[in-house]
Amino acid sequence: MKIAIPILSLLVLLVVNPARSQYVVDYQRVADTYFQHKEYYAAAQYYQKALDLIPSPTTETAVPFGKAPSGKMQRKRSDYEKIIFRLAESLRLYKDYLNAEKWYAIAKGFSDKQYQSAAFWHPVCLRANQKFREALSGFGQYLASSPADDNLKKRANLEIADCRFAIRELDYPRLYRLTKLAGRLNSAGSNYAPVWINNQLYFTSSRPIDVDGKKEYLSSDEDSKVRIAKKESPYVNAIYQLSGEPSQATNEVKKLTLLKDMEQAAPTFNPAGNRMYFTAWQNKGEKDKHAIYTSQRDDKGEWSAPVIAGGMVNAAGFNSIQPCLTKDGRYLVFSSDRPGGFGKYDLWYAPVNGDGTFGHPLNMGAAVNTAEDEEAASWLSAVGKLVFSSNGRTGMGGFDFYETTGSFATNTWKSPVNKGNPFNSSKDDMYFTATDDAGNAGFISSDRESLCCLELFKIEQTSLAVSGQLTDCVTGKPLQGVTVRLTDSLDKTELGKMVTAQNGTYHFALTTRRPLLMVASKTKYFSKSIFIDPVHNATDTLVNPSICLDTYQVNKPVIVKDVYYEFDKSELTASSKTVLDKLVKTMADNPNIRVEIGAHTDNKGTEAYNLELSLRRAESCVQYLVSQGIDAERLTSRGYGESMPIAPNTLDNGKDNPDGRSKNRRTEFKVTRDDILSAKGG
Secondary structure, three states: OHHHHHHHHHHHHHHHHHHHHHHHHHHHHHHHHHHHHOHHHHHHHHHHHOOOOOOOOOOOOOOHOOOOOOOOOOOOOHHHHHHHHHHHHHHHHHHHHHHHHHHHHHHOOOHHHHHHOHHHHHHHHHHHHOOOOHHHHHHHHHHHHHHOOOOOHHHHHHHHHHHHHHHHHHHEEEOOEEEEEHHOOOOOOEEEEEEOOHHHHHHEEOOOOOOOOOOOOOOOOOHHHHHOOOOOOOOOOOOOOOOOOOOOOOOEEEEEOOOOEEEEEEEEEEEOOOOEEEEEOOOOOOOOOOOOEEEEEOOOOOEOEEOOOOOOOOOOOOOOOEEEOOOOOOEEEEOOOOOOOOOOOOEEEEEEEOOOOOOOOOOEEEEEEOOEEEEEEEEEEEOOOOEEEEOOOOOOOEEEEEEEEEEOOOOOOOEEEEOOOOOOOOOEEEEEEEEOOOOOEEEEEOOOOOOOOOOOEEEEEOOEEEEEEEEEOOOOOOOOHHHHHHHEOOOEEEEEEOOOOOOOOOEEEEEOOOEEEEEEOOEEEEEEEEEOOOOOOOOEEEEEOOOEEOOOOOOEEEEEOOOEOOOOOOEOOOHHHHHHHHHHHHHHHHHOEEEEEEEEOOOOOOEEEHHHHHHHHHHHHHHHHHHHHOOOEEEEEEEEEEOOOOOOOEEOOOOEEEHHHHOOOOEEEEEOOOHHHHHHHO
16 A cells, blocks of 8 residues: 555645646656666656656756757656656665665656566665565565566576575675775765775776866765756766875875877886776767777876777777776776677686787686676785686675786686675675785775665774694593694585694684684594684684693594493483483594494393393494484494403402492493595595
């Protein structure tokens, strides 16, 4: 009922006040014109006016592109359905997902098939607004009700994977500290593509300027946005240079004057910082193509008139964007929609010749590229990692950062790994530049805190220390040569490995709060595993107590203390099962061993009876171990009866020896083999 009220109320307004309805027609025609020209912010403003949601800023209707509104209002529900749907579309395409969500929620209830995609875009907005579980439900409903030939079904399945991944990432965030840059760096418009070179920050901004170019609008208030929408202060993408420390609010920016009458973005520099490659375009609509240009800086700090890079990088009739020059200057990585790729925008690279020209470009292949977009590469030469953004892989949603390792010489790359939350968000995250060789700190751009636009953030990796000592359980002395492995217990990824030195200590610096499994192993010692849950740890250190390992010898029995049975029976007591649970863990931690469970009795009763009773007791222990998940092939049972006493059953004077009998009524286990995995080829 709540969804229907706004529409019905507006229909009533039209019937009661036909004079007012003429204004609705005008606003709708204006909005439609803006929408057709992809001016989505302005379109959204006028669609809302058409719904009488916001007042007109002036007494006259702004007419875009010289087209005057005309015609009379036709009082049909279909008019309002179209306005509502297009309002939702405009807000989404302007990336105002918060408000788009509300209007798609209404539009998805329309019966007209032309609006059926609202049922897909509504959960997309829910996902962008971090309502991941609601989005999962929405995508499920969409898949259940959408036509078989719906081309959005494939995207819906990818979105479902994104939501599930995001839920897990929110539960177990990676250890990064994210800070939005202050001062004049994040002004009105988009601020993106940071580049850190020689301790200086360059970035791209579409901050609006007056048409005469004399005044910049640095505020982000609604008045500026309205002026932008009315073409009084258009967004103009340009490259800026920062003066001062990026984290200081008093920083100043300088606009680089490179190409007149063209927009410029996403620079990259040679190691000396005196040659720049960047993207430029004229912003003339669909036919306008983006290309990569280059410029040289002279001794006075002035940049030369840019020239278009060679045809190897810029394919005629296609787009080439976002150049990234490797630190050694040997390769230029860029994104392009040229033929020969795997989807829309792919990552390519071209060797740089000694004279500055380019060799034949190579596509980075299916390991990196998808059917969607791969953009904004950054190469970390010290660690051999490529960081880039993609919207075609499982992630948090929108564009996410991924990293891969590989070689330009052979063009071979490993499967990219998502950098997780909070490096990524449910919106667009693009353009990483490192401030250290390993890529543990740097700057990114993201629209996670904006309704519309990319903004600049500083990002730093933090760590959580896991440390302790390995000792011998009997001697208490430190153990040297223990291999300690740390594994993500959810996806089984190995996070670290080390071998203890003479002092037996171990130390790991973790970059995640996901639950962990630590396994310590040494030849002729039982391996031991420990689960670590750092999720609720408030400090940056997890100090574990000393962990001791028990030694063993093949075919040497070890007494399992405190295993008891019902009197004259083979049934285990409840307390005995608790004791055997420790053996279950030892077996689980040591999948390479095979064990014999042996049971012994005192000499009360006949020898045959005691032998049979001890066998039943050993079998009872084996059955319990199997019930707890231990492979029966790794276990054998044997009853020894009264044949192997370890203490006298009677005293020297012939009297009964209860203490001795108690010691003889024992359960033992011994390792019969410790090479099961190698014997099976494991």
